[in-house]
Amino acid sequence: MTPAATAASATPYPHLFQPLDLGFTTLRNRVLMGSMHTGLEDRARDFPKLAAYFAERAAGGAGLIVTGGFAPNVEGWLSPFGGKLSWPWEVARHRQVTAVVHGHGAKICMQLLHSGRYGFHPLVVAPSKLKAPISPFTPRALTARGVERQIRAFASAAARAREAGYDGVEVMGSEGYLINQFTAPRTNRRNDAWGGSAEKRMRFAVETVRRVREACGPDFILIYRLSLLDLVEDGNAWDEVVAQAKAVEAAGATIINSGIGWHEARVPTIATSVPRAAFAGITARLKPHVSLPLVAVNRINMPHVAEAILAGGQADMVSLARPLLADPEWPNKARAGRARAINTCIACNQACLDHIFVGKVASCLVNPRAGAETELNYLPTTYKKRIAVVGAGPAGLACATVAAQRGHAVTLFDAADAIGGQFNLARRIPGKEEFNETLRYFGERIAETGVELRLGTVATPAELAGFDEIVLATGIVPRRVDFPGADHPKVAGYIDVLTGRTVPGRRVAIIGAGGIGFDVAEFLVHEGVSPSLDGERWRAEWGVDFDGGSRGGLVPPRPEPPAREVWLLQRSPGRPGRRLGKTTGWIHRATLKAKGVKMLGGVEYLGVDDQGLHLRVDGAEQWLPVDTVVVCAGQEPRRDLQAALQAAGTTVPVHLIGGADVAAELDAKRAIDQGSRLAARL
Ligand code: FAD
Ligand code: NAP
Ligand code: SF4
Numbered sequence: 133m134t135p136a137a138t139a140a141s142a143t144p145y146p147h148l149f150q151p152l153d154l155g156f157t158t159l160r161n162r163v164l165m166g167s168m169h170t171g172l173e174d175r176a177r178d179f180p181k182l183a184a185y186f187a188e189r190a191a192g193g194a195g196l197i198v199t200g201g202f203a204p205n206v207e208g209w210l211s212p213f214g215g216k217l218s219w220p221w222e223v224a225r226h227r228q229v230t231a232v233v234h235g236h237g238a239k240i241c242m243q244l245l246h247s248g249r250y251g252f253h254p255l256v257v258a259p260s261k262l263k264a265p266i267s268p269f270t271p272r273a274l275t276a277r278g279v280e281r282q283i284r285a286f287a288s289a290a291a292r293a294r295e296a297g298y299d300g301v302e303v304m305g306s307e308g309y310l311i312n313q314f315t316a317p318r319t320n321r322r323n324d325a326w327g328g329s330a331e332k333r334m335r336f337a338v339e340t341v342r343r344v345r346e347a348c349g350p351d352f353i354l355i356y357r358l359s360l361l362d363l364v365e366d367g368n369a370w371d372e373v374v375a376q377a378k379a380v381e382a383a384g385a386t387i388i389n390s391g392i393g394w395h396e397a398r399v400p401t402i403a404t405s406v407p408r409a410a411f412a413g414i415t416a417r418l419k420p421h422v423s424l425p426l427v428a429v430n431r432i433n434m435p436h437v438a439e440a441i442l443a444g445g446q447a448d449m450v451s452l453a454r455p456l457l458a459d460p461e462w463p464n465k466a467r468a469g470r471a472r473a474i475n476t477c478i479a480c481n482q483a484c485l486d487h488i489f490v491g492k493v494a495s496c497l498v499n500p501r502a503g504a505e506t507e508l509n510y511l512p513t514t515y516k517k518r519i520a521v522v523g524a525g526p527a528g529l530a531c532a533t534v535a536a537q538r539g540h541a542v543t544l545f546d547a548a549d550a551i552g553g554q555f556n557l558a559r560r561i562p563g564k565e566e567f568n569e570t571l572r573y574f575g576e577r578i579a580e581t582g583v584e585l586r587l588g589t590v591a592t593p594a595e596l597a598g599f600d601e602i603v604l605a606t607g608i609v610p611r612r613v614d615f616p617g618a619d620h621p622k623v624a625g626y627i628d629v630l631t632g633r634t635v636p637g638r639r640v641a642i643i644g645a646g647g648i649g650f651d652v653a654e655f656l657v658h659e660g661v662s663p664s665l666d667g668e669r670w671r672a673e674w675g676v677d678f679d680g681g682s683r684g685g686l687v688p689p690r691p692e693p694p695a696r697e698v699w700l701l702q703r704s705p706g707r708p709g710r711r712l713g714k715t716t717g718w719i720h721r722a723t724l725k726a727k728g729v730k731m732l733g734g735v736e737y738l739g740v741d742d743q744g745l746h747l748r749v750d751g752a753e754q755w756l757p758v759d760t761v762v763v764c765a766g767q768e769p770r771r772d773l774q775a776a777l778q779a780a781g782t783t784v785p786v787h788l789i790g791g792a793d794v795a796a797e798l799d800a801k802r803a804i805d806q807g808s809r810l811a812a813r814l
Contacts, residue, residue: 143467145435147442152195152425152449154386156351157299159239159449161195162442163463164389164427166453167243167302167357168484169200170503171493173215176225183228184505189456190236193463196449197238198302198355198389199229201245204289207282208246208310212253217242217289223296230297241300241353242293244286244344248310249319250395257282259314259336260321265396279326279336282310286340287347290354300353303340305380306391311337312359315376318366318684330372338379345384355427356385360414360685363397363676367684374421381424389427389451390415399674399686400719402430402454404479405563407667408437414678414685416446427451433477433566435466454484457494457502473576475499476569482801485715498570500530500805510812513539517600519814520545522591522773525553526800527790528605529574530807535814536581543584543599545591551575553607554791555800557630561651562662563723591773593780601785601814604774605807608767608791608798613643617740623761626652637759641699641745643737644764645708647799649700650720652764657727659695673726694727699756701747705734767795 143149152159170185172178186197203209203216216222226242233240249258249271257278258271274282290301305311313319314336320327327333341356348354358377362368368376377388392411393401400406412428419426428447432438438450455462458477465473475498483495483502496502501509517540521532524546532544550556552571559567578585589595596602610625617623626648628634640656642649663669671678675689702708708731709721724731738746744757769792777786789810790803 144469145439145466148435148439149467154353157239157353159195160237161463162449163193163195164449164451165189165194165197165456166429166451167198167200168453168457168494169488171488172503173200173202174213179225179228181506183232185503186229186240187232187236188460188505190233190238192456192460193467194238194456197233197240199240199242201243201304202289204244204246204285207255207257208285209251209253210245210247217292218285223292226296226298239299239353241302241355242298243302243304244289245304246282246286246310248313250309258310259319259327262319276324283336283340283343287343290344291347294348294352300355300386301344302355302357302389303344304357305337306357306359308394308396311340312394316362316367318364330375334372334376334379337376338383341380341385342383353386354384355387355389356380357389357391359391360418361392361411361676362684363393363399363401363686364684365686369683370680374418377418377422381422385424387425387427388422390429392430398722399676402479403481403716403719404566405664405719406431406479407664407670408433409441410667410670412441412446417678419445425449431479433479434474435471454479457484457496458499472572473580475573476566478566478570481715482713482799486713489714497801497804500808508809508812510534510538516540517814518598519601519603520596520599521603521605523553523605523607523792524551525605525607525790525803526555527803527807528603530804531603531605531789531811532583533574533577533581534808534811536583538811540814543586544578545586545589545595547588547590549588557627558651560630561655562658563654563664565662565664593777593782596777599784601787602777602782603787603789603810604792605790606770606773606792608795609770610763611766611768613737613763613765615737615739620740622759623740623763626762626764629762630655636696636762639697639758640760640762641701641756641758642762642764643701644766645700645702645731646764646766647712649764650709650712650724652762653698653700653724653729654720656696656698657694657724657729689726691726698729699758700724700729700731701735702733703735707731708733767791767798769793769795
């Protein structure tokens with residue numbers, strides 16, 4: 133047995149750690165780190181940071197890494213002066229990345245991504261002059277010479293990638309970018325050699341693969357990212373997808389990676405409410421038609437999920453992008469049978485994709501070191517202190533475990549009988565089941581780092597005597613409302629509703645349409661097992677077709693009837709939910725709309741009585757005949773302990789983090805980041 137094969141047989145996930153022989157090279161396992169833009173690709177000065185980021189993922193055991201997208205020319209830029217590889221002087225910076233990755237025994241491919249009409253700049257080109265709904269720029273339709281110029285650019289960028297030390301390239305043919313724009317009738321209205329029939333529409337893809345192979349030789353990995361489900365109207369039909377797969381295989385592709393959904397699609401594909409491995413079944417459908425290795429993608433965040441896909445023969449590799457942002461050591465931990473120690477990606481998108489959309493460097497809610505490897509380091513302390521952390525919510529958990537990892541003696545108090553703080557409420561929301569994983573992870577970290585955990589203990593100044601530093605992560609108290617009838621029996625707080633202490637009636641009004649108001653609405657309209665845990669029901673809810681009978685993989689959605697009639701209200705004018713996350717807010721709005729939730733802005737609350745909730749909207753009074761009114765009106769910092777410590781004359785440093793520090797616009801991203809950064813300094 134080779135050493136790699138021995139390692140594969142010693143792990144609980146033998147298929148995942150089986151090497152993959154590509155003929156001219158061998159990958160050490162089946163973990164492909166999927167392409168993900170970090171925001172560090174665009175400027176030469178950021179490449180040392182990009183190299184450090186990839187070095188950790190390579191050291192963590194990934195088999196094959198794919199970089200974020202680099203354009204083959206300026207027309208293909210995602211944004212002005214975005215990452216590109218077309219000139220000779222752009223090669224050297226990439227060598228920093230390829231050298232460190234190879235140093236850790238992994239292989240790396242550069243993704244070649246031509247944005248086509250998705251580019252955010254005036255030079256955009258496309259097969260036809262059709263503006264994308266997600267870009268303000270109308271593309272120029274390519275002439276036949278222009279088409280040829282784009283293909284040449286792909287081939288020459290691939291050759292430069294080889295020069296820079298990459299083991300291969302991934303040609304981005306999915307997600308609605310240029311190549312996909314050529315293949316789909318939605319965006320290709322041409323009637324020349326590059327459009328008109330299905331065969332001509334896919335010619336650009338096939339020709340690009342052929343020319344990249346020609347430019348780079350036979351011993352260079354060529355991954356083609358093929359859109360298996362466009363999830364847009366007038367997308368490709370299944371027989372066209374199969375034909376394209378066969379054609380790119382014949383043209384020289386080494387591996388086909390699955391692509392799911394265009395960026396303009398109105399079906400969620402990677403959000404936390406998408407079931408795990410929701411799309412592996414569509415990759416499996418392609419398997420009998422091709423002989424090259426296939427990669428399954430999207431919502432594969434734990435080793436047993438990956439192993440099941442490989443063991444079941446649905447794919448030959450699995451792609452993990454965000455899960456390796458969350459935990460670079462994911463493959464090593466899995467291989468060693470330490471899956472419970474994995475810091476699992478909860479698919480929230482809050483620090484990765486949401487950052488990218490506002491031009492910030494990608495990071496990770498559960499791992500603030502992602503994208504900050506050169507600046508945020510948890511170095512061993514030279515002076516061991518006794519540290520008390522009060523509150524085992526996300527802020528306190530992060531602070532306690534990082535401080536203990538650094539060598540401090542940490543005691544973590546929580547009044548509750550379980551760790552997690554508000555995450556114990558978040559995890560009860562249908563579609564947020566992944567939040568359980570963060571609590572499991574922190575439970576493991578507490579044990580590993582030796583934090584002394586004191587649950588069921590309300591920390592008081594007397595309890596906190598004798599510590600060198602005190603960290604208050606005591607979270608929040610829900611804001612109270614003060615309109616007439618605020619203490620009526622129909623009125624309940626969100627905590628009582630989510631913990632089951634109050635069982636709401638069939639008609640419910642929610643006061644406050646922030647993140648918690650939306651989540652409570654989801655909680656109220658669902659009953660029984662969440663569709664996020666059942667792929668078939670979830671596909672029916674969103675109208676996703678795996679049977680190949682429809683273009684783009686779309687069929688009419690069949691939402692299940694709501695469990696309750698719900699009104700979601702806010703005082704501010706305008707549409708509720710505008711402040712929700714950039715990449716997930718639309719999903720929450722669409723789900724609630726499909727469940728008939730009535731959302732009202734510009735509401736004045738007049739009071740609650742036996743009749744229900746009385747309101748004024750647009751100057752007109754009305755009442756909602758509801759059984760229950762749930763208050764989700766925001767939160768205030770919880771600082772009673774800080775006041776008590778001051779009164780007791782505490783002299784040691786007292787730090788406030790998370791909601792206890794600032795409750796406004798608090799989320800777990802800020803709580804974990806602040807807790808970790810404080811612990812790195814203590
Ligand atoms: P908390 O989580 O509130 O924890 C404070 C802890 O301190 C509690 O466990 C409490 O028992 C303890 N405590 C207080 N006083 C004492 C004392 N004297 N002694 C001992 N213990 C004490 N955020 C996101 O980023 N994304 C989401 O999708 C998301 N969804 C959410 C859904 C819901 C339904 C809710 C309620 C919240 C959600 N949040 C979400 C918000 C997120 O949970 C909070 O921002 C985060 O929990 C704040 O962390 P924290 O550590 O500051 O405080
Ligand atoms: P929030 O987002 O601040 O929303 C509070 C809501 O209450 C607003 O709609 C506000 O709107 C209303 N409100 C405020 N004061 C009120 C008053 N006195 N009377 C009546 N209504 C009032 O807070 P939240 O919903 O409690 O969420 C807390 C934090 O958790 C948020 O910062 C959020 O980021 C985080 N969270 C995030 C997610 C996520 O998916 N990312 C999910 C849940 C929670 P009006 O003032 O217009 O009425
Ligand atoms: Fe996953 Fe959320 Fe981290 Fe992104 S921010 S990698 S979605 S846990």
